[in-house]
Amino acid sequence: MKVTPECFPCFFSQAVRTCRHLGLEDQQIWDVLEAVHHRLSDINREATPSRIGKDVYHLLSEKTGIVDPYEAVKTSCTQKALALYPDLKRKIRASSDPFRLAVRAAIAGNVIDFGTGKDLDLQKDIEANLQLELAVDWTDELRTLVEKARHILYIGDNAGETVFDRLLIEELEKPVTYAVRSAPIINDAVEKDARLAGLHEVARILPSGSTLPGTELKDCTPDFLEIFRSADVIISKGQGNYECLSEETGPLFFLLKAKCAAVARDMGVRQGSLVLLRSRLFDSIRSL
Numbered sequence: 629m630k631v632t633p634e635c636f637p638c639f640f641s642q643a644v645r646t647c648r649h650l651g652l653e654d655q656q657i658w659d660v661l662e663a664v665h666h667r668l669s670d671i672n673r674e675a676t677p678s679r680i681g682k683d684v685y686h687l688l689s690e691k692t693g694i695v696d697p698y699e700a701v702k703t704s705c706t707q708k709a710l711a712l713y714p715d716l717k718r719k720i721r722a723s724s725d726p727f728r729l730a731v732r733a734a735i736a737g738n739v740i741d742f743g744t745g746k747d748l749d750l751q752k753d754i755e756a757n758l759q760l761e762l763a764v765d766w767t768d769e770l771r772t773l774v775e776k777a778r779h780i781l782y783i784g785d786n787a788g789e790t791v792f793d794r795l796l797i798e799e800l801e802k803p804v805t806y807a808v809r810s811a812p813i814i815n816d817a818v819e820k821d822a823r824l825a826g827l828h829e830v831a832r833i834l835p836s837g838s839t840l841p842g843t844e845l846k847d848c849t850p851d852f853l854e855i856f857r858s859a860d861v862i863i864s865k866g867q868g869n870y871e872c873l874s875e876e877t878g879p880l881f882f883l884l885k886a887k888c889a890a891v892a893r894d895m896g897v898r899q900g901s902l903v904l905l906r907s908r909l910f911d912s913i914r915s916l
Contacts, residue, residue: 635680647688679840697790701815702885730796734796738865741815763902780800793827811839819840865889885901
């Protein structure tokens with residue numbers, strides 16, 4: 629997915645929001661915005677939004693000297709999600725269709741995203757999103773391929789959301805590699821965030837090599853690429869991963885909430901929709 633005109637005001641909003649989060653004074657924020665404006669004035673319009681987002685957040689780090697501005701927030705969000713885990717686990721196990729409810733929980737967890745600027749009441753938002761119907765629903769096909777799979781690649785998104793990913797991974801009952809970012813970017817999960825969520829107990833955690841708020845294959849490690857090319861099922865969480873992988877071929881399923889208009893339009897759904905979307909270049913030959 630290429631960057632769109634709507635992305636540009638979003639980049640400025642994210643810069644301001646992060647500066648306010650860090651307690652910067654107005655003059656410091658103006659300096660940051662001037663630098664962002666300069667960086668965006670010569671942008672590659674063929675790039676993904678995640679690629680441009682990396683430039684903006686790395687610029688913020690250069691200006692402030694703070695590598696991981698959301699580190700404390702990520703830890704807090706994961707702890708809040710862990711507090712919800714036991715009750716959700718019980719509901720899934722008591723459900724007439726545990727797999728489907730675990731899928732819904734994983735998608736509901738994608739409400740956690742500090743790049744969108746939405747206030748979050750985690751318990752309330754999770755409960756509300758669990759009640760929504762999926763606008764696009766390939767759950768049954770995902771289930772069929774999981775049953776045949778020898779190995780599954782699960783590409784994570786945000787810290788805290790990792791806990792809800794764990795609920796789904798526990799229902800897959802197959803060997804899973806859980807991919808995370810290789811360096812902090814916004815509130816995306818790195819290895820320590822995944823471990824705090826307990827994912828090391830149910831999957832192999834693998835830093836992908838990506839330092840974007842998404843996963844572009846050209847940035848990824850040989851180890852990740854080998855698994856991406858050989859996995860029987862690939863579960864990709866969140867908008868950033870969709871932006872980067874929507875034109876890739878493979879047994880790819882995208883699980884996310886369409887939180888911005890550009891992503892929703894690209895997927896052909898209304899903004900705010902929950903989706904389990906099969907890739908437009910879907911190829912399941914590995915599982916046959």
